[in-house]
Amino acid sequence: LLSSAPARPYIVALLCGLGLAHHLTAVWLLPALWPYLGAVRRWLTRQRALKLALCLLPGLLAYLYFPLRARLHPMPNWGLADNLSGLLWLVSAEAYHRYLGGVVPAQVAQRVAAWAGIWVRDLGVVGLALAFQGLWRAWEKDRRLAAFGLSWVLLLSGYSMVYTTGDSYLYLLPAAVMMALWMAWGGYVVLRELSRQQRIPQRLGWLAVAVLLALPAVSVVSRFSELDLSADRQAYVWAEG
Secondary structure: OOOOOOOHHHHHHHHHHHHHHHOHHHHHHHHHOHHHHHHHHHHOOHHHHHHHHHHHHHHHHHHHHHHHHHOOOOOOOOOOOOOHHHHHHHHOOHHHHHHEOOOOHHHHHHHHHHHHHHHHHHHHHHHHHHHHHHHHHHHHHOHHHHHHHHHHHHHHHHHHHHEOOOOHHHHHHHHHHHHHHHHHHHHHHHHHHHHHOOOOOHHHHHHHHHHHHHHHHHHHHHHHHHHOOOOOOHHHHHHHO
């Protein structure tokens, strides 16, 4: 990874900085990179560490916007971040610390079942089968990369389950991106295997392509009304009030 693409670690650092500026849960990317720890230790030098820090800086500089904007007293002015204590309160998400670790043992099974139900509902049986197929092939192709992806999904899933709010499932969105990549790889594997089978008519292969392309389209059409927020004015009403 490091030797074949010298610029890749710096790109990862830049993206991590931008991700942290967007949401603190991006920090889970760092422990998920554990499969590359040995390679990083061999590769890392003081000069490269300095370059990595500089690549992190552009994203983290976005936090300087908070005190500058807070000095103008906007509405809302979350955390009153025009001073150091207010900025630290806002950046560290101190207001939400009380939601962490509030799950009692009796709720664990319920939240795990809800977590599994989200994937079954959103991806369907076919989508999950393709995702597992893609993960399996990724494990065979590049075990460290597959371990990183799986670790990231598990870390985000664990966080969403111990974060005791009604919308904690939203933290699974980055995990859904990884699942989508596995689904795409699984679909590719299925189509490639069909193309290798000489006994299978070519029309069946094209039918499989059409089915795979139709799956996301059917999902969008069938659930568009549930996701359509064009008539939701809750935020406008709150701001006007």
